[in-house]
Amino acid sequence: MTVDFQPLFRSAIGFDRMARLLDTARTTADVPSYPPYNIEKTGEDTYVLTMAVAGFASDDLDISAQDNTLVISGRLPEDKGQHRYLHRGIAGRAFERRFVLADHMTVSGAELVNGLLHVSLRRVVPEALKPRRIQIASAAPQAPRVLEAEPAQQAA
Numbered sequence: 001m002t003v004d005f006q007p008l009f010r011s012a013i014g015f016d017r018m019a020r021l022l023d024t025a026r027t028t029a030d031v032p033s034y035p036p037y038n039i040e041k042t043g044e045d046t047y048v049l050t051m052a053v054a055g056f057a058s059d060d061l062d063i064s065a066q067d068n069t070l071v072i073s074g075r076l077p078e079d080k081g082q083h084r085y086l087h088r089g090i091a092g093r094a095f096e097r098r099f100v101l102a103d104h105m106t107v108s109g110a111e112l113v114n115g116l117l118h119v120s121l122r123r124v125v126p127e128a129l130k131p132r133r134i135q136i137a138s139a140a141p142q143a144p145r146v147l148e149a150e151p152a153q154q155a156a
Contacts, residue, residue: 034095035074045123046108049099054115055092061117065107070099072119104129 037051053061053074061074073096102123109120 034091034093035097037097045125047105047121049119049121051097051117051119052115053112053117055090056112056115056117058112061112063107063110063119065101068101068103068105070101070107070119070121072097072099072117 035052037049040048040050042048049070051072056074056076060076061072064071073094075094076092079092101121104123104125105121106124107119108122111118
């Protein structure tokens with residue numbers, strides 16, 4: 001099913017990113033969710049993405065952020081018959097997960113603890129885009145002007 005959003009954008013300028021996001025959401029709806037992850041809001045402008053990556057070392061993982069997209073991928077080195085598993089329940093397959101970031105989101109750090117990858121994100125809005133209060137200038141108060149009547153009107 002193809003959805004055409006073109007009529008919605010006829011009178012809008014600069015919303016092509018929204019169309020791209022909608023298209024991405026449509027195409028990734030049936031993608032498996034391996035590895036599982038949580039997204040937690042930890043403050044007003046801070047978030048933590050926690051991903052379960054049991055079996056992966058920090059050298060096996062790659063994190064990159066570009067064009068409002070966070071890409072986390074993992075690849076284990078080949079097992080050259082070193083292990084003889086009777087049961088293998090811990091998934092060790094390669095993966096790549098993509099997350100669309102809002103404007104002005106930056107990755108502030110990542111750590112791997114007990115098989116969980118924690119990626120810290122922060123929204124950093126540039127000063128030029130933050131709301132600012134505009135002072136209203138007021139002129140010096142003026143004394144009210146009293147209009148004097150013309151001399152001809154005073155005599156009457």
